[in-house]
Amino acid sequence: MNKASNSKRPLADNALPQSLGSDINLRLAVENFLYHEAELLDTWCVEEWLALWTEELSYLVPSTDKPDGDPRKDLLMIQDDRFLLHQRVRSIVNGTNWAENPRSTIRRSITNVQAKVVKENAVEAKANFVVYRSQAASLNIFPGHAEYLLETGGPEGFYIRMKRAVLDLEELRPHGRVAFIL
Amino acid sequence: MSELPLIIDDRETPKFWVNRATMVEPKILETERKSIFDKCWLYVGHESELENVHDFRTRRVGGRPVVFVRNSVNNINVLVNVCTHRGMILETRKEGNARKLRCFYHGWTFNTEGDLVTLPGEESYPKGWKRQDRCLPRPPHVDSYRGFWFLCWDKEQSQSLKEYLAGASDYLDLIADQSASMMKVSSGTHYYSMEANWKLLVENSIDGYHALTTHNRYVQMIAASGVDFKKRGGSLTGQAGAPGRGGMDLGNGHAVVGSPDLSHGKIPGNLARDFQNDNERQEYTKYRSELIKKHGEKWTDRILGGRNLLIFPNFIIVDGVGMGCTLRTFYPAKPDYLEITGWEISPPEISEALLPARKTGFLTFWGPAGLATPDDVEALARCQQGFASYQIDPWNDISRGMETEFPGGTDELQMRTFWRHYNELMTGEKAIPESAPYKMFASEVEAS
Numbered sequence: 032m033n034k035a036s037n038s039k040r041p042l043a044d045n046a047l048p049q050s051l052g053s054d055i056n057l058r059l060a061v062e063n064f065l066y067h068e069a070e071l072l073d074t075w076c077v078e079e080w081l082a083l084w085t086e087e088l089s090y091l092v093p094s095t096d097k098p099d100g101d102p103r104k105d106l107l108m109i110q111d112d113r114f115l116l117h118q119r120v121r122s123i124v125n126g127t128n129w130a131e132n133p134r135s136t137i138r139r140s141i142t143n144v145q146a147k148v149v150k151e152n153a154v155e156a157k158a159n160f161v162v163y164r165s166q167a168a169s170l171n172i173f174p175g176h177a178e179y180l181l182e183t184g185g186p187e188g189f190y191i192r193m194k195r196a197v198l199d200l201e202e203l204r205p206h207g208r209v210a211f212i213l
Numbered sequence: 214m215s216e217l218p219l220i221i222d223d224r225e226t227p228k229f230w231v232n233r234a235t236m237v238e239p240k241i242l243e244t245e246r247k248s249i250f251d252k253c254w255l256y257v258g259h260e261s262e263l264e265n266v267h268d269f270r271t272r273r274v275g276g277r278p279v280v281f282v283r284n285s286v287n288n289i290n291v292l293v294n295v296c297t298h299r300g301m302i303l304e305t306r307k308e309g310n311a312r313k314l315r316c317f318y319h320g321w322t323f324n325t326e327g328d329l330v331t332l333p334g335e336e337s338y339p340k341g342w343k344r345q346d347r348c349l350p351r352p353p354h355v356d357s358y359r360g361f362w363f364l365c366w367d368k369e370q371s372q373s374l375k376e377y378l379a380g381a382s383d384y385l386d387l388i389a390d391q392s393a394s395m396m397k398v399s400s401g402t403h404y405y406s407m408e409a410n411w412k413l414l415v416e417n418s419i420d421g422y423h424a425l426t427t428h429n430r431y432v433q434m435i436a437a438s439g440v441d442f443k444k445r446g447g448s449l450t451g452q453a454g455a456p457g458r459g460g461m462d463l464g465n466g467h468a469v470v471g472s473p474d475l476s477h478g479k480i481p482g483n484l485a486r487d488f489q490n491d492n493e494r495q496e497y498t499k500y501r502s503e504l505i506k507k508h509g510e511k512w513t514d515r516i517l518g519g520r521n522l523l524i525f526p527n528f529i530i531v532d533g534v535g536m537g538c539t540l541r542t543f544y545p546a547k548p549d550y551l552e553i554t555g556w557e558i559s560p561p562e563i564s565e566a567l568l569p570a571r572k573t574g575f576l577t578f579w580g581p582a583g584l585a586t587p588d589d590v591e592a593l594a595r596c597q598q599g600f601a602s603y604q605i606d607p608w609n610d611i612s613r614g615m616e617t618e619f620p621g622g623t624d625e626l627q628m629r630t631f632w633r634h635y636n637e638l639m640t641g642e643k644a645i646p647e648s649a650p651y652k653m654f655a656s657e658v659e660a661s
């Protein structure tokens with residue numbers, strides 16, 4: 032350990048072995064991005080959230096009994112393309128998504144973030160999440176993990192090309208529905 | 214229990230009212246379990262869910278755990294999924310493949326016929342004790358129709374499944390005939406719930422009246438996809454009924470709201486997004502002409518229409534054809550809480566080109582995260598909350614279309630059909646149908 036790492040100054044890139052340093056920097060950048068995404072969703076800034084996506088996109092939530100469900104043949108719960116994701120967001124904004132009108136209080140924690148570069152400008156990321164949703168007297172907990180395909184760029188560092196949010200629930204009971212965005 | 218009648222079926226005014234006590238009172242649910250769920254044929258599962266020998270699915274049917282299994286000689290069995298020794302649940306996985314069902318408590322092991330085949334220390338049982346007496350029990354009646362398997366818990370049930378289905382069997386034909394081989398249930402299941410009485414979901418599943426309001430965001434999505442909603446035919450847009458179209462009483466409490474394909478192949482299902490490209494259109498036309506070859510044009514137009522079908526008491530098929538078809542069954546855990554299971558079923562031969570429309574069509578509407586079902590979940594929960602005042606105003610009103618000869622999709626004949634039969638089973642008062650029997654319409658449709 033050299034002196035620099037003991038000081039209050041932020042960790043410089045060169046304070047760590049090259050390979051380790053770049054992995055950590057990538058993870059920090061992805062974490063930053065996922066925290067930003069989480070904040071937008073928890074504060075219902077869903078239109079700003081939409082701006083985080085690439086033009087061609089896929090937002091997937093598999094059925095609880097088939098976490099590895101293939102959207103081409105299996106039954107998922109959500110498989111939105113750009114058009115449908117826009118419609119989903121629109122219904123939240125204009126209040127026709129009745130289960131979220133009035134809006135529930137949602138709060139999510141994002142942990143266990145992992146990221147790796149898969150090709151130039153493309154990053155695969157994974158994270159665990161827990162979303163707490165409360166409305167009137169009820170509290171439902173949605174634990175799960177999400178897989179992302181990210182593209183580098185944009186003001187937040189990345190764009191989302193694919194997000195697959197897998198609920199760690201065997202049944203959606205007593206939750207009954209997912210009307211907010213995971 | 215409420216002193217008031219369960220329904221008011223007044224043919225003079227006319228009006229049809231349902232007592233909200235039926236949604237709230239625990240005693241009524243107890244009676245429903247005995248007089249309805251323990252008496253009627255109930256849906257178990259679809260044959261295509263058991264592809265191979267020894268494939269099984271576990272589920273509760275009428276509240277009781279069963280295993281739906283294909284045995285070693287390819288027959289389908291429905292066995293009570295409970296060890297005959299001291300009552301432990303045998304198989305806890307939702308699905309799998311197993312030659313044997315083994316109870317880990319003391320090790321009793323059953324085959325897929327339900328025979329008790331081995332147990333540790335058999336020699337310690339008395340002489341007269343026989344393994345053969347401890348086979349897994351079976352529901353008294355199990356039968357299938359066109360791949361759909363049902364059971365009945367009532368030993369005294371005198372109606373065969375086919376008799377019980379009455380006019381609904383035609384509608385199962387319309388679904389089964391969509392495939393030249395056997396319709397297939399997709400992998401992936403929607404297990405969800407509602408904080409509502411189960412009969413609210415019966416009503417809601419065959420209710421065209423709520424479509425434009427509750428499902429406003431779905432309608433917005435369809436409009437944004439470029440479909441002129443007003444030009445769309447179909448059962449849910451308020452179109453008047455006609456023979457074979459609109460809401461219909463199928464007998465024994467079964468009901469349907471639906472319509473043949475009035476566009477004769479131009480539109481892929483009643484409410485779906487339009488064809489996205491020429492390839493889709495061509496593939497759909499090809500599929501349709503194959504159906505016509507086999508079934509004729511009239512029946513094909515009926516196949517390719519849409520329908521919301523209720524098989525009394527708790528089996529629903531909502532079939533949008535081009536936009537997919539869902540099977541749904543449910544059972545009340547409490548007066549104000551029910552558990553729902555939903556599946557997707559489709560013709561396995563459907564062309565790759567039509568799959569995306571079917572997939573997104575299905576999911577944008579149905580399922581607990583679609584652009585429609587969550588709004589039903591919310592609406593029904595709010596009705597249930599409203600019933601807290603049931604002693605002040607005990608009556609739900611479902612009188613729409615009572616003076617209409619052929620009630621349309623947004624009328625409520627199909628719900629009255631359910632409630633009349635419900636009332637008959639609960640109280641013994643004979644139900645008097647409001648409309649001519651379905652068969653008459655069916656023959657008119659065939660003849661026209």
Ligand code: FES
Nearest residue numbers: 296298299316319
């Ligand atoms: S309870 Fe099953 S072996 Fe004893």
Ligand SMILES: [Fe+2]
Nearest residue numbers: 417427428589
């Ligand atoms: Fe609905």
